Amino acid sequence: MYEKIMNFVRQKPEAYAPCTSKFWDDPHISKQMLKAHLEPEIDSASRKHSFIKKSAEWIAELKEPGESKLLDLGCGPGLYTDLFDASGFTVTGIDISQRSIEYAKSQAALKRKRIEYRCQNYLEIDYLEAFDVVTLIYCDYGVLCPADRERLLKKIMRALKPGGLFILDGFTEKFWQDVPVKQEISYHESGFWSPDAYVCLSRNAHYSETKNTLEQSIIITADECRCFNIWNQIFTKTSMNQELIGAGFDTITFFDDVCGKPLSEDSKTICAVAGKAQAFKR
CATH class of the missing domain: 3.40.50.150 (Vaccinia Virus protein VP39)
Structure with a gap:
């Protein structure tokens, strides 16, 4: 698992690289999404x-x-x-x-x-x-x-x-300020990404050449590591x-x-x- 985490964090993914796990139909995340809707x-x-x-x-x-x-x-x-x-x-x-x-x-x-x-x-x-x-x-x-x-x-x-x-x-480009370039780490007993305790490595990135923003969440639990990429085109x-x-x-x-x-x-x-x-x- 450590190598997997290292691979996620080592460098920015290519534009529109997919998530490693289901997002919309994950039993827990989809429940949180519906609540947010x-x-x-x-x-x-x-x-x-x-x-x-x-x-x-x-x-x-x-x-x-x-x-x-x-x-x-x-x-x-x-x-x-x-x-x-x-x-x-x-x-x-x-x-x-x-x-x-x-x-x-x-x-x-x-x-x-x-x-x-x-x-x-x-x-x-x-x-x-x-x-x-x-x-x-x-x-x-x-x-x-x-x-x-x-x-x-x-x-x-x-x-x-x-x-x-x-x-x-x-x-539009005015949206860029809503996705400031950053890297953060946080711990949660439970939350949006998992009903169990997890660490979230979150990263926002700008892709100037392709005019993309990335909001990335790397979720680490006791059993697994998953990467969720949310892309937007400007x-x-x-x-x-x-x-x-x-x-x-x-x-x-x-x-x-x-x-x-x-x-x-x-x-x-x-x-x-x-x-x-x-x-x-x-």
């Missing part, structure tokens, strides 16, 4: 619930819900999908976390809502002109490496109907526009956030509303 006043696993409500209302204004079908990628426990359904969209939510999807399904059943939920990696979706709106919210897009972003955009283009909208957001209007245009989107409008705040140079996020004008070319 449901905290209404904290920007954590989800944004503050007041922001989510405002965001869902703005998105409903972009596309008349009516008979519109909406696909929410990375839907988590259904905080957005519940509001989209209430606005009149026919909603499908996809998330890789079994615990979050089970919670979302239970809430939909309790409220007698006809929201379709699927536990799936959204990189594996395979729809053809099925949705009027696709959302990927809370900067999930930048968690993906460039190759996976390209792959996902192609699938989203294929999934959208002509005239459909793709709504996403990402972090976007500019130009870089996000290039990726969307490259995937075939025609009309792209930018905002500061997914509540429709006008674009400025002061926001830690950037939101794009990308339109698909043409039918998917088979």
Whole structure:
């Protein structure tokens, strides 16, 4: 185990190096994540619930819900999908976390809502002109490496109907200050990462050449050592526009956030509303 720890700490990993263990479906961590999602006043696993409500209302204004079908990628426990359904969209939510999807399904059943939920990696979706709106919210897009972003955009283009909208957001350079370069060590009798006692070696790093941030947690218990890497891509209007245009989107409008705040140079996020004008070319 000592050699394993040494290998983790010795040098910065390459950009988008994966975690060594499951994150979303770890029995303990996924329970902590769900708890964080449901905290209404904290920007954590989800944004503050007041922001989510405002965001869902703005998105409903972009596309008349009516008979519109909406696909929410990375839907988590259904905080957005519940509001989209209430606005009149026919909603499908996809998330890789079994615990979050089970919670979302239970809430939909309790409220007698006809929201379709699927536990799936959204990189594996395979729809053809099925949705009027696709959302990927809370900067999930930048968690993906460039190759996976390209792959996902192609699938989203294929999934959208002509005239459909793709709504996403990402972090800007203003976000860098929220991930200060540091290395810390802490001991916990139990906590977010494990129900048992553990040591956490945490490290934040900036990757100037690729415009990435890394939040790394190396978790050492009496029995094992695991490494969790949380990556984010830093976007500019130009870089996000290039990726969307490259995937075939025609009309792209930018905002500061997914509540429709006008674009400025002061926001830690950037939101794009990308339109698909043409039918998917088979």
